[in-house]
Amino acid sequence: MANQHYGVRAAVRWDPAVEAYFTACFGAARLAAMSAALARPSLTPTLRVNTLRSKPQDVIQKLQHELCIQQQKYHRPNNRNHQQHHGHDTANTQDGTRGRDGEVALFNELQTPATNTSWNLSDGGGAAALTMADGVLPVQRTQSPTIPTSKRTVRLHPRLPAVAVVFGSGPWDIDCGPGLPEVVINRFAGEAVFKGAHVYAPGVLAASGGIAAGDLVAVSAALERPVGHNEGQCADANAVESHLLEPPDLSDPGPSAAPSCGTGIPPPPRLAVGISRGAKVQPDGSVPLSWARQTPPRKLQRLQGSAPLRQLPLRQPQQQELRRRRKPGKASGAECCEGELADGSRAGAALSTETECVGGHGSSSTGHGSSSNSCSVGSISDSRDVLSSDNSEPGSSSTSSCSKDSESSTSGSSSCRQDRIFLGVARAALGRRAMFRAHEGLALHMERRLYDVPSCNGLLRGEVMLQALPSIVAAQVLNPRPGTSVLDMCAAPGGKTTLLAALMSDQGRLVALDRTATKVAEIKSLARDLGVHCVEAYQADATEAIMTEAAAAAAEQLTEVAAVGSHSQSTSTASGDGVGDTIAVAAAAIHHSVSRTTARGAASMGPLSAIAAGQLLGPPPYPAGTFDHILLDPPCSALGLRPRLLHSWTLPQLRAMAAYQRSLIHTAVRLLAPGGEMVYCTCTINPDENEANVAWALDRFSGSLKLLPAEPLVGLTGVTGADPETGSRWLSEQEAAMVQRFDPGQLFPGRRTMAPTPPSPSSALAAGGSRKNGGKEPIQRAVFVSTQRVTAVQESLAEYAGTVAAAAVAHANDYPSGAVLQPPPLVVALSPAPVARAAAPTATIVDEDDDKGLMPHNDERLWAAMEEESNASDPAVHLTPPPLQPYCWSLGAMGALPLPPSPPPHQQVEEEELDSRSSNEEDSPWMDDVMGFFIARFQKVA
Numbered sequence: 035m036a037n038q039h040y041g042v043r044a045a046v047r048w049d050p051a052v053e054a055y056f057t058a059c060f061g062a063a064r065l066a067a068m069s070a071a072l073a074r075p076s077l078t079p080t081l082r083v084n085t086l087r088s089k090p091q092d093v094i095q096k097l098q099h100e101l102c103i104q105q106q107k108y109h110r111p112n113n114r115n116h117q118q119h120h121g122h123d124t125a126n127t128q129d130g131t132r133g134r135d136g137e138v139a140l141f142n143e144l145q146t147p148a149t150n151t152s153w154n155l156s157d158g159g160g161a162a163a164l165t166m167a168d169g170v171l172p173v174q175r176t177q178s179p180t181i182p183t184s185k186r187t188v189r190l191h192p193r194l195p196a197v198a199v200v201f202g203s204g205p206w207d208i209d210c211g212p213g214l215p216e217v218v219i220n221r222f223a224g225e226a227v228f229k230g231a232h233v234y235a236p237g238v239l240a241a242s243g244g245i246a247a248g249d250l251v252a253v254s255a256a257l258e259r260p261v262g263h264n265e266g267q268c269a270d271a272n273a274v275e276s277h278l279l280e281p282p283d284l285s286d287p288g289p290s291a292a293p294s295c296g297t298g299i300p301p302p303p304r305l306a307v308g309i310s311r312g313a314k315v316q317p318d319g320s321v322p323l324s325w326a327r328q329t330p331p332r333k334l335q336r337l338q339g340s341a342p343l344r345q346l347p348l349r350q351p352q353q354q355e356l357r358r359r360r361k362p363g364k365a366s367g368a369e370c371c372e373g374e375l376a377d378g379s380r381a382g383a384a385l386s387t388e389t390e391c392v393g394g395h396g397s398s399s400t401g402h403g404s405s406s407n408s409c410s411v412g413s414i415s416d417s418r419d420v421l422s423s424d425n426s427e428p429g430s431s432s433t434s435s436c437s438k439d440s441e442s443s444t445s446g447s448s449s450c451r452q453d454r455i456f457l458g459v460a461r462a463a464l465g466r467r468a469m470f471r472a473h474e475g476l477a478l479h480m481e482r483r484l485y486d487v488p489s490c491n492g493l494l495r496g497e498v499m500l501q502a503l504p505s506i507v508a509a510q511v512l513n514p515r516p517g518t519s520v521l522d523m524c525a526a527p528g529g530k531t532t533l534l535a536a537l538m539s540d541q542g543r544l545v546a547l548d549r550t551a552t553k554v555a556e557i558k559s560l561a562r563d564l565g566v567h568c569v570e571a572y573q574a575d576a577t578e579a580i581m582t583e584a585a586a587a588a589a590e591q592l593t594e595v596a597a598v599g600s601h602s603q604s605t606s607t608a609s610g611d612g613v614g615d616t617i618a619v620a621a622a623a624i625h626h627s628v629s630r631t632t633a634r635g636a637a638s639m640g641p642l643s644a645i646a647a648g649q650l651l652g653p654p655p656y657p658a659g660t661f662d663h664i665l666l667d668p669p670c671s672a673l674g675l676r677p678r679l680l681h682s683w684t685l686p687q688l689r690a691m692a693a694y695q696r697s698l699i700h701t702a703v704r705l706l707a708p709g710g711e712m713v714y715c716t717c718t719i720n721p722d723e724n725e726a727n728v729a730w731a732l733d734r735f736s737g738s739l740k741l742l743p744a745e746p747l748v749g750l751t752g753v754t755g756a757d758p759e760t761g762s763r764w765l766s767e768q769e770a771a772m773v774q775r776f777d778p779g780q781l782f783p784g785r786r787t788m789a790p791t792p793p794s795p796s797s798a799l800a801a802g803g804s805r806k807n808g809g810k811e812p813i814q815r816a817v818f819v820s821t822q823r824v825t826a827v828q829e830s831l832a833e834y835a836g837t838v839a840a841a842a843v844a845h846a847n848d849y850p851s852g853a854v855l856q857p858p859p860l861v862v863a864l865s866p867a868p869v870a871r872a873a874a875p876t877a878t879i880v881d882e883d884d885d886k887g888l889m890p891h892n893d894e895r896l897w898a899a900m901e902e903e904s905n906a907s908d909p910a911v912h913l914t915p916p917p918l919q920p921y922c923w924s925l926g927a928m929g930a931l932p933l934p935p936s937p938p939p940h941q942q943v944e945e946e947e948l949d950s951r952s953s954n955e956e957d958s959p960w961m962d963d964v965m966g967f968f969i970a971r972f973q974k975v976a
């Protein structure tokens with residue numbers, strides 16, 4: 035059995051209308067690239083160093099050490115079981131070869147599925163003999179997935195301060211050999227496994243018969259499919275499957291926008307896995323579908339009498355979990371941009387039960403499955419067919435009709451391997467029966483993973499925190515100075531809040547609001563963990579954080595009275611006048627109470643250092659103009675979070691979310707002090723929540739709000755044009771150049787530069803610039819340009835063409851390295867001054883006449899050479915001519931996109947070498963494999 039037998043999802047699945055909308059927004063190719071990246075983990079997860087506590091350099095050393103321990107904990111070279119059954123495997127993983135292959139696969143996999151490596155794990159039953167007395171697998175019996183003895187590569191990000199990058203690898207081609215038993219887990223658990231988690235018991239859905247603790251098993255995740263029989267209904271408490279949905283957060287968008295029952299917004303199509311917890315994986319890999327049953331299993335009949343399956347009472351942990359999922363503040367999807375959830379909470383919390391089926395059927399079966407699966411990759415068909423056509427008995431997997439016909443892969447009574455995504459090979463920590471009985475605890479310890487990304491959650495607690503790179507950039511864009519007053523409107527769990535505090539050197543006032551009480555506790559707890567003191571966190575609805583005008587006026591009056599009182603206090607004290615004392619005390623009391631609620635009157639928006647040390651701003655509401663800096667990271671559709679195998683948001687829900695965000699923007703702008711700055715960010719790729727909202731804010735507050743470059747510019751430019759459905763505007767070219775859009779999987783080459791407004795179009799280029807030298811002369815220089823800017827660049831070039839003899843613009847889709855930049859960059863070559871090819875032997879310069887375009891270099895040295903050459907030959911021509919600047923990537927790390935500069939993690943690394951490597955190597959090539967994100971920076975006009 036190898037992973038190609040499974041329907042490894044190349045891309046996240048979207049609601050069809052959303053997919054059509056995004057295709058219209060981005061084009062099919064760009065969306066496909068994003069969808070593919072979303073379905074896999076980031077291979078460059080980032081950890082933010084808490085600079086309040088530690089120095090980045092010191093932390094890198096410790097991280098290396100910790101990750102090494104983490105690996106070795108699960109890999110003992112003298113592990114008897116391992117030696118006995120995996121000798122060949124161990125030898126291979128220790129020689130470093132696979133590591134290199136794996137890393138290459140890492141960066142090639144966007145284009146091609148991994149076929150590089152083959153694991154031979156024909157262990158199967160051997161390990162099964164090692165059943166543990168207590169049913170729990172001791173850690174030393176397991177081994178690391180792909181990097182058994184090496185040290186992981188951790189490096190400081192060369193361009194962002196205090197950011198450590200950990201390098202993962204994958205996808206790996208894991209050939210398990212025939213006969214390995216299988217365990218099917220739910221999607222949430224599967225997504226957690228992608229991020230380095232192991233599998234907890236509640237995440238297990240189905241398993242082959244006869245699995246004992248200690249057995250090696252193949253692990254796959256089942257994906258939800260649309261279920262026809264609940265269409266048009268609101269989710270009801272017992273419809274357990276509907277809670278498997280990616281959370282279209284019904285309560286969060288607020289009363290006006292909530293896409294919930296009764297709002298007129300149709301509920302999302304009902305999706306379900308269709309596999310009851312406790313189901314048995316059949317020898318051919320199929321699992322009986324629960325809805326194909328005519329009758330519930332005997333055990334359930336006994337439990338519930340004649341009640342329908344779905345009305346069975348849930349056990350307490352399951353009920354709690356469902357409640358948690360239904361709550362507005364659930365820690366996934368729209369609510370949480372940061373990091374990974376604790377392994378246990380995500381995997382273990384992931385109930386995929388349609389019924390209360392525990393330890394169900396067939397646990398005594400011994401069949402371990404054959405490798406005769408002949409399913410092919412295919413899409414999931416609507417299970418309405420299943421419902422209407424199939425009435426077979428549970429467990430009748432022999433009727434499985436997984437076929438090579440993609441549409442029919444899920445027809446019949448069974449889910450087959452094609453309906454699942456392969457995750458890797460694990461060691462069972464519990465026997466089959468125990469897996470389904472347990473409500474907590476580890477069920478599977480992952481040993482070999484499709485993607486090898488270390489679990490960084492909780493590493494060096496207090497010194498670092500797992501935080502996605504774009505999130506870090508967002509806080510850095512706001513970059514509040516020490517002593518200022520800052521508002522984080524939607525702050526939980528506090529990842530960005532605590533970074534803002536660090537940027538403020540923990541000096542000033544930082545108010546963190548969140549609507550959910552439990553989440554406010556999380557902010558406080560994180561602040562405590564990280565040693566942050568300047569944060570005051572309150573539970574509040576940020577849309578109501580602004581004082582009404584009447585209240586603000588009253589507060590101002592009180593402030594004046596208080597001021598008079600203070601004055602009279604000082605005079606009366608001097609005169610010994612008792613009446614004056616009384617007034618003064620009363621006034622002081624008023625002053626105190628007013629200042630608690632108003633902090634500073636709207637009229638006194640002076641320097642924030644005016645706030646006395648230790649003085650609290652207090653809970654909202656606040657008068658207009660209270661804050662110098664505001665971070666608005668509102669709830670969003672979270673369509674940039676990865677890995678995600680399914681996104682079930684519907685278009686109306688997305689629209690409602692954008693509307694809700696606008697209500698928050700409205701409040702934010704009013705709370706912002708004149709001259710103050712605000713950052714708006716989301717972790718979604720949806721232009722309606724990003725560019726459209728920025729355009730809306732600029733138009734709505736025209737004259738009082740302006741867009742500033744969201745520096746440091748790390749991401750792509752925003753999308754321009756208008757919404758294909760509504761026609762409402764997105765951004766102009768100039769505006770788009772100021773915001774940052776991170777497309778999932780985008781391999782970022784370096785910083786973007788900003789420049790003044792691009793010049794107006796001219797016809798110079800069309801008049802004779804292009805290919806003027808007919809490809810005869812070597813290329814002088816090259817500039818990479820985002821394809822989003824094709825037109826503008828051509829226009830700018832046209833302007834520029836007056837000073838250069840020729841220009842050529844071509845797509846460079848074919849990168850020699852196999853790496854893909856999305857969108858593919860343009861390469862602009864400017865001639866005619868020659869460049870010495872020999873100066874950069876690693877470079878590949880494609881002749882202009884080559885239709886593939888110009889692929890000028892894979893090494894920064896070439897660029898330097900070009901620059902030198904050009905300076906020598908034509909000092910009037912600058913490296914990046916001003917008109918091009920808004921559209922050009924700095925070439926610092928562009929090129930062939932090599933692997934991370936450190937050696938393959940499979941190699942043993944000497945300590946001294948680590949020392950030198952952990953330094954900030956500005957000149958080495960770099961890339962970031964990021965989540966989807968968006969950042970815009972505004973300033974309120976003074």
Ligand SMILES: C[S@@+](CC[C@H](N)C(=O)[O-])C[C@H]1O[C@@H](n2cnc3c(N)ncnc32)[C@H](O)[C@@H]1O
Pocket residue numbers: 286362363368369370371372505523524525526527528529530531547548549550553574575576577667668669670
């Ligand atoms: C995207 S998350 C914020 C992540 C956070 N900025 C961080 O970096 O850790 C959005 C948060 O907004 C909160 N939220 C939603 N509606 C809100 C409202 N009206 N007022 C305040 N907080 C709200 C949610 O509870 C959620 O915690």
